[in-house]
Amino acid sequence: MARRTAIVGIGQTYHCARRDDVNGQELINEAVTRALEDAGLTMKDIDAIVIGNMDHFEAINYVDGWSVDGSGAFMRPIMKLTTGGTSGMTVATAGYYHVASGFFDVVLAIGWEMNSSSDTTAAITTCCQPLIERDFFAGAIGPLAAEYTAYIKRFGATEEDAALVSVRDHNNALNNPHAHLRTRITVEDVMKSPVLCYPIKLLDMCPRSDGACALIYACEGKAEKLAPRPAWVHTIAGSRDFVYMGEPFQHEELITLERASARAYKRAGITDPLKEIDVMELYLPASTTGVKWMESLWVCGRGEAPRLIREGVFNMDGQLPVNPSGGPLATNPIGATAMIRVGEAALQIMGKAGDRQVPNVRTALATAFGSCSWSDVTILRDTKP
Amino acid sequence: MARRTAIVGIGQTYHCARRDDVNGQELINEAVTRALEDAGLTMKDIDAIVIGNMDHFEAINYVDGWSVDGSGAFMRPIMKLTTGGTSGMTVATAGYYHVASGFFDVVLAIGWEMNSSSDTTAAITTCCQPLIERDFFAGAIGPLAAEYTAYIKRFGATEEDAALVSVRDHNNALNNPHAHLRTRITVEDVMKSPVLCYPIKLLDMCPRSDGACALIYACEGKAEKLAPRPAWVHTIAGSRDFVYMGEPFQHEELITLERASARAYKRAGITDPLKEIDVMELYLPASTTGVKWMESLWVCGRGEAPRLIREGVFNMDGQLPVNPSGGPLATNPIGATAMIRVGEAALQIMGKAGDRQVPNVRTALATAFGSCSWSDVTILRDTKP
Amino acid sequence: MAGTAGETPELIKVHSGAVEVPYDWHCGPYWSRFFRGLRDEKKIYATKCPSCGRVYIPPREVCGPCFARMDEWVEVGPEGVIEMFTVVRLPYTNPSTGEPLSVPYTDVYVRLDGADTSLMHWLDETDEKKIAVGMRVRAVFRDKRTGTMHDIEHFKLI
Amino acid sequence: MAGTAGETPELIKVHSGAVEVPYDWHCGPYWSRFFRGLRDEKKIYATKCPSCGRVYIPPREVCGPCFARMDEWVEVGPEGVIEMFTVVRLPYTNPSTGEPLSVPYTDVYVRLDGADTSLMHWLDETDEKKIAVGMRVRAVFRDKRTGTMHDIEHFKLI
Ligand SMILES: [Zn+2]
Numbered sequence A, B: 001m002a003r004r005t006a007i008v009g010i011g012q013t014y015h016c017a018r019r020d021d022v023n024g025q026e027l028i029n030e031a032v033t034r035a036l037e038d039a040g041l042t043m044k045d046i047d048a049i050v051i052g053n054m055d056h057f058e059a060i061n062y063v064d065g066w067s068v069d070g071s072g073a074f075m076r077p078i079m080k081l082t083t084g085g086t087s088g089m090t091v092a093t094a095g096y097y098h099v100a101s102g103f104f105d106v107v108l109a110i111g112w113e114m115n116s117s118s119d120t121t122a123a124i125t126t127c128c129q130p131l132i133e134r135d136f137f138a139g140a141i142g143p144l145a146a147e148y149t150a151y152i153k154r155f156g157a158t159e160e161d162a163a164l165v166s167v168r169d170h171n172n173a174l175n176n177p178h179a180h181l182r183t184r185i186t187v188e189d190v191m192k193s194p195v196l197c198y199p200i201k202l203l204d205m206c207p208r209s210d211g212a213c214a215l216i217y218a219c220e221g222k223a224e225k226l227a228p229r230p231a232w233v234h235t236i237a238g239s240r241d242f243v244y245m246g247e248p249f250q251h252e253e254l255i256t257l258e259r260a261s262a263r264a265y266k267r268a269g270i271t272d273p274l275k276e277i278d279v280m281e282l283y284l285p286a287s288t289t290g291v292k293w294m295e296s297l298w299v300c301g302r303g304e305a306p307r308l309i310r311e312g313v314f315n316m317d318g319q320l321p322v323n324p325s326g327g328p329l330a331t332n333p334i335g336a337t338a339m340i341r342v343g344e345a346a347l348q349i350m351g352k353a354g355d356r357q358v359p360n361v362r363t364a365l366a367t368a369f370g371s372c373s374w375s376d377v378t379i380l381r382d383t384k385p
Numbered sequence C, D: 001m002a003g004t005a006g007e008t009p010e011l012i013k014v015h016s017g018a019v020e021v022p023y024d025w026h027c028g029p030y031w032s033r034f035f036r037g038l039r040d041e042k043k044i045y046a047t048k049c050p051s052c053g054r055v056y057i058p059p060r061e062v063c064g065p066c067f068a069r070m071d072e073w074v075e076v077g078p079e080g081v082i083e084m085f086t087v088v089r090l091p092y093t094n095p096s097t098g099e100p101l102s103v104p105y106t107d108v109y110v111r112l113d114g115a116d117t118s119l120m121h122w123l124d125e126t127d128e129k130k131i132a133v134g135m136r137v138r139a140v141f142r143d144k145r146t147g148t149m150h151d152i153e154h155f156k157l158i
């Protein structure tokens, strides 16, 4: 029933640890201007806007309001969405819905974050009930570290397996001019880096970045005119789980990713994702998740991920390249991070990924992760759904 | 292009100044349970959920996450939206989009707030740039008070004109079992109540309430089966304006409401709103806005609102009843307030408004107000669009 | 077992104390120049749109209606007209300190000479009978200035 | 005019100090009974789903998978098994105080005897070589209890 919709423009800012040279609105405007340029559009062509970030990271609420001039929202419909780490894909999804519903033809989606404004780990802990779990939470790092201790115990995975993921993503980022961290590293570097939360070490964990990303969605009929090779949205699926961190389903597998990706594959007619998907841009906040969560994407059986990683299956020259951009381990402006996954997947489809381009991409998958253990999945193709 | 969609269920909690008897999740569950009962559904029938509030009012971010059990979102798609005072209608709009897009058949929208958790005015000031305007802002009350000084100067309106609006809304609330404040008042009571921000007095201003509201949207084909008289969504229009409070367009009229309502009327084929609309549920945060903003709804010319108010045109027995429920002046759980407007408008269409029912309602309008000066408009009818 | 039927159980409420998180806010080039003007020159600078000609205070990068970048700076004020005002008598918590604000004080929207938008600030008069929309006012600068909005102490009636 | 071409203008950054806002949180009947159990009886109470039979800790009104209301209370623990853990060595700001947390400390997820979910808390051991998934632990209650999670001081290895 939904109208066919494609991504026709992508804009990313210069990402780094501190963008002292701009305020929030100016950062947003940088991404918007680049996305418009990429699609060959002006603000007059935009029918509606969706934006998102984590307000409390900057202590300035209502970005939909205070960024109006910079986002281009003056007298336009605009919505703000925030769903934790998944925000960027939630915003992208809403942009897609705006067009697919038939209400708007061309829609701008914006994700951004000025992480340097605050202590990110402290800010993240505020997603936890203050009376029950907040004091035992340690932000994004604590639970990810803890779940890997259970995975190690169950399947005999190692800290080195995680380090291999870190090396892959960091070194892929050398090909991405938008990446925040662009330094060649080795497994030894990872293993020797300081422990943040055992068993996660500094080089296992994503940095905090300042940056923004904007995507432009257009309806069938317009998309083909705006881009020689639009990235068509085939399906979006999301899944959310429990309220508390200590719930029964989440420790040994990522049930939300299992369910969301299974639903997405079914809708897109994919039965063997390892063979049928050409590239994945995954929201891997820690290298450990690049081991454990591969199983939740159905590319291998339980406990098999370490072997595939050691064999290099997900490297740039492997069967299924993961994170050619370097992923969140290289670049992490939190409210934009998930949108960058969608944008990078779109660039791969559009053939505009430059030095990080995977050859002959027809089907690309992007994921998002956030909140307790939430997952979103987007599948893009070069053909219409 | 969009799929026809109707509201088929409404749930409101018990609203009061302090809901000490529940935590946030339990409050949300109360509204959800009542909405499901109203529509004769169980949670199994719900395909997706949209939720919203102002996180920083409770200092517990990510309600989409921590309320999953109570909202019913376990393993369902859920989105959180927040746009300031307009949040409730933004959430309702997203619920509508979810269905109209063809992606989901039956969708639950939830707005809530536990205002007693914090100092609302302090929390609202955080929507203002801390470096530029925050110290001169005084929350929602300050700017509304200031704009009425300009309106008084320009059109000779009086403080008593505002008091008439306050009396109308407070006394209408006596017919609404869900209203927080249910006390009969007079113009004299209003005029004698303490000044909060000149010229706004205590009885001119909405209270802070704890409460929640849930709406259920269903697609054509299902809606008719679920409700004998569904409230069909004819159009939703929103408009947003500038970044700073001191902008050129906002002081003497509410430009966002002018533009949004004009767009909504055009789409719904309405040329004379005073005659063609049967009831309005307006987001009037202060009685002063019940004077000034009527002009922005095109029901009279500039400066004419005081005369219509003195004549009782918007009273329950007038030509165009406004706020049979009592509106926000009687009940104001902020993240739910705008959704309650939509829900009350739907109840009027469905003929389920009890003692506050306006006879023969075929067309109902609801508005929302928030952020710098943002406006949303929803038009419902008993016939399909 | 706690809370058997018939009992009226105690409901617990927890007061957080102050939730304290420190923040750093970047001003970027536009606000920085504005604050430098207040601090170093006791002057109020605004930006002018190359497309519609509106003069914006506080200055900013983009004209919202035109979505045009502004590079032209103009000086506005230090005098202007009261466009609207309110005398605040409700005490509420100052979110920058956690302490109650002292009232009354007057918020004023000043249309500075040469500007098309208004600047929010304080007026040094809290008797509403002595204030009217349309009155002229002037910015009073502090002797010790640090590059914030409070380099203007308040506006005064003239 | 401030900021002429060729100059490298100062970019201003503003530190907020602590943003302080006090909050009141309502516990409602489920958490209140849970906290009363810790405080008054040194017992850990959980709720049981009438539909799927899962026992939930912390206790709550609704079983998410069943969307069923829970009215049955059961006691769990005070012993249990480490389901997973992490030793926190990164110092970060405690948002409840604005002060840095002192590290290292150990977060532990305990599957209490009789419960189907895990409780997050602290373990009194910070050497990861001495901790393993699957070890048994026991809750250590404080002498002075006030009705919060910290009525359990920490868990200890047994
Ligand atoms: Zn302009």
Ligand SMILES: [Zn+2]
Pocket (backbone or CB within 6 Å): D049, D050, D051, D052, D053, D054, D063, D064, D065, D066, D067, D068
């Ligand atoms: Zn159950």
